[in-house]
Every structure is written in structure tokens, then in C-alpha cells.
Amino acid sequence: MIPKIELHLHLEGAAPPSFIRGMAKEKSVDLSRIFTKGGGYAYRDFNHFLSVYEAATSVLTSPEDYARLTTAVLEESAANGVVYTESFISPDFCGGGDLTAWREYLHAIQEAAERAEATHGITLRACITPIRHFGPERAKPIARCAAETVGEFVTGFGIGGDEMAGKPRDFLWSFDMAREAGLRLTAHAGEWGGAASVRDTIRDLDVERVGHGVQAIEDPELVDEIAEAGITLECCPGSNVFLGVFPTWASHPIEKLRERGVKVTVSTDDPPFFHTTMAREYEMLAETFDWDEAVFAEINQNALDAAFCDAATREKIAKRLEQAS
Ligand code: ADE
Numbered sequence: 310m311i312p313k314i315e316l317h318l319h320l321e322g323a324a325p326p327s328f329i330r331g332m333a334k335e336k337s338v339d340l341s342r343i344f345t346k347g348g349g350y351a352y353r354d355f356n357h358f359l360s361v362y363e364a365a366t367s368v369l370t371s372p373e374d375y376a377r378l379t380t381a382v383l384e385e386s387a388a389n390g391v392v393y394t395e396s397f398i399s400p401d402f403c404g405g406g407d408l409t410a411w412r413e414y415l416h417a418i419q420e421a422a423e424r425a426e427a428t429h430g431i432t433l434r435a436c437i438t439p440i441r442h443f444g445p446e447r448a449k450p451i452a453r454c455a456a457e458t459v460g461e462f463v464t465g466f467g468i469g470g471d472e473m474a475g476k477p478r479d480f481l482w483s484f485d486m487a488r489e490a491g492l493r494l495t496a497h498a499g500e501w502g503g504a505a506s507v508r509d510t511i512r513d514l515d516v517e518r519v520g521h522g523v524q525a526i527e528d529p530e531l532v533d534e535i536a537e538a539g540i541t542l543e544c545c546p547g548s549n550v551f552l553g554v555f556p557t558w559a560s561h562p563i564e565k566l567r568e569r570g571v572k573v574t575v576s577t578d579d580p581p582f583f584h585t586t587m588a589r590e591y592e593m594l595a596e597t598f599d600w601d602e603a604v605f606a607e608i609n610q611n612a613l614d615a616a617f618c619d620a621a622t623r624e625k626i627a628k629r630l631e632q633a634s
């Protein structure tokens with residue numbers, strides 16, 4: 310199996326539905342409304358997805374729960390050939406932005422990640438995210454949690470949630486705090502918002518990566534600017550197709566962006582919600598765009614170059630890729 314690097318994975322969004330159902334049962338919480346008869350997650354559209362996501366997350370109430378989640382998620386990623394993954398983790402869901410509580414959650418997550426690395430050879434780094442539709446004031450304590458815990462494990466800061474809520478510059482205070490603490494920056498944009506949303510995000514928040522970013526394709530000048538600036542796009546084609554951002558794999562712009570010189574990468578976003586895995590993303594890209602080993606090697610190199618990790622980790626992952634080639 311080709312070793313894979315994934316830069317865009319939401320930790321709670323990667324929770325297998327059976328894991329969340331089991332947690333709900335243990336805690337006697339009735340979450341039946343968020344599951345289909347077949348046992349998958351049930352939602353109608355993107356905004357409903359966000360609320361089902363938050364309902365699923367509500368049963369994760371302790372550091373131990375997050376340790377178990379991390380173990381389950383990393384086992385699944387490793388089974389798909391992922392050797393390095395960056396996960397969005399939000400102190401909103403891990404202690405509600407309280408720094409003391411956040412440290413406890415983080416400690417549990419990091420310990421689980423270290424165990425997974427020893428057992429399955431997968432490395433995890435954390436990208437801390439406020440939730441955009443929770444608003445800029447709630448983002449501030451999240452940025453403080455991120456800034457206070459920056460280090461080998463907590464390396465990035467981003468923002469997820471409803472892209473149509475507010476403007477990127479509303480979050481400037483939080484992004485400035487994260488940047489000054491030494492965190493590397495990304496932000497979701499150009500998933501639901503158009504090219505202007507990508508442009509505003511890059512200009513106002515000065516991010517080096519963009520989560521999705523694919524709507525940039527609407528604006529050829531912006532595509533050139535992104536390529537020239539070497540900004541990396543965290544593309545999640547299976548997520549986009551499942552949510553109807555693009556109607557088919559063939560109409561997804563990842564290949565056009567790549568041809569135009571943009572550094573694109575491949576991730577799953579929230580794999581069980583979108584019925585995907587990293588192995589499936591690779592299969593679909595090979596089938597749709599004829600991507601071969603050389604293209605996947607280029608994609609993985611893009612991801613490694615843009616990974617929010619220190620030089621020693623980058624070198625270790627580069628060796629894993631080399632060994633497989
Ligand atoms: N949070 C989890 N998945 C997301 C997505 N695809 N877009 C924005 N926020 C998210």
C-alpha cells in the first residue's frame with residue numbers, strides 16, 4: 310500500500326459511528342436521531358452535518374474519552390496506509406476553552422497518539438481550531454489554549470465550521486495570537502464560499518495553507534497567486550463530492566489546480582460522515598484522473614513540505630516514504 314500523508318482530518322469527524330453509538334450507550338444518552346437504520350451518520354445537508362457532528366461530539370466528555378477516540382481514529386488511518394496525519398482538535402469540545410481542562414485533554418490525546426505511533430507507526434500532530442460559527446469572542450480563549458500549549462505536538466492553528474458565518478478578519482486577534490506563539494496557520498475557505506472567501510482568508514489571516522480552497526478555481530488570477538505564493542491546498546475531494554460542492558469526481562478541480570502549478574494535497578476531512586477513507590480517495594483519484602505512482606509521490610511530497618511539524622519529524626516521515634518507493 311502507498312504510504313500516505315494526511316493534513317486535513319477533524320478528530321471528532323473521524324469518529325466511527327459505532328464508537329459514538331457505544332459511548333452514547335455507556336452514558337445512557339439517546340442519540341438515535343443522528344444515526345441511519347444502517348448505523349451510519351444521518352444528516353440532510355452541510356449545516357445539518359455540523360449539528361449532527363456537534364451532537365456526536367457531546368458524548369465525548371472526558372480526557373479518557375478523547376484518548377479512546379484518538380486510538381480508534383489512528384488505528385483506522387494506519388490501516389489505510391497513513392503514516393503522518395494532522396488532526397483538527399478544538400478546545401471548544403475539550404474543556405470548553407478552559408486552559409486547565411484543555412491541558413488534561415491534550416495530555417490524554419498525546420499519550421494515545423504516542424501509543425499509536427509505537428504500535429502502528431503513525432505520527433499525529435495537532436492543529437487547534439476555533440469553530441467559526443461560534444463567533445470571534447469564543448475563538449479567543451481557544452487561541453490562548455493553543456498558544457499556551459504550542460510545542461512538538463501542538464503545531465498548527467486553523468479555523469473550521471460554517472464558512473458563511475462572519476468574515477476571516479473577525480478572527481484576526483486569535484490568528485495573531487497563534488502566529489506570535491509560533492503556530493503555523495491554516496483556515497477553511499473556498500469550500501462553500503467562492504474565490505473571494507479564499508482571497509480574503511489568505512490576505513487577512515496570512516495563512517500558509519488553506520483548508521479546501523478549491524473554489525479558487527473560479528478566479529484564474531487567484532489560482533496564479535496561490536501557485537506563486539506556494540500556498541498549499543488541503544483538498545478533500547470525497548468530502549466535496551459527497552456534500553455536493555461538486556457534482557462528480559470528474560468535475561472536482563483538484564487536477565486542474567495541480568496542472569496550474571498549485572500545491573495540492575489529499576485528505577478525507579470527516580471520513581465516516583462522507584463514506585470515505587484515504588485508500589478510497591487514492592483509488593478514486595487514480596480512476597478519475599489517471600493518477601499514477603509518480604503523481605501520488607508528488608502529492609505526498611507537497612503534503613510533507615507543508616506539514617506543520619519540526620525538521621526531525623519531517624525527516625523521519627521522508628524516510629518512511631523513501632523506504633516504500
Ligand atoms: N468541520 C468538520 N468538517 C468540516 C468541513 N468540511 N468544513 C467546515 N468545518 C468542518
Ligand code: ZN
Pocket residue numbers: 317319469497520578
Ligand atoms: Zn474540514
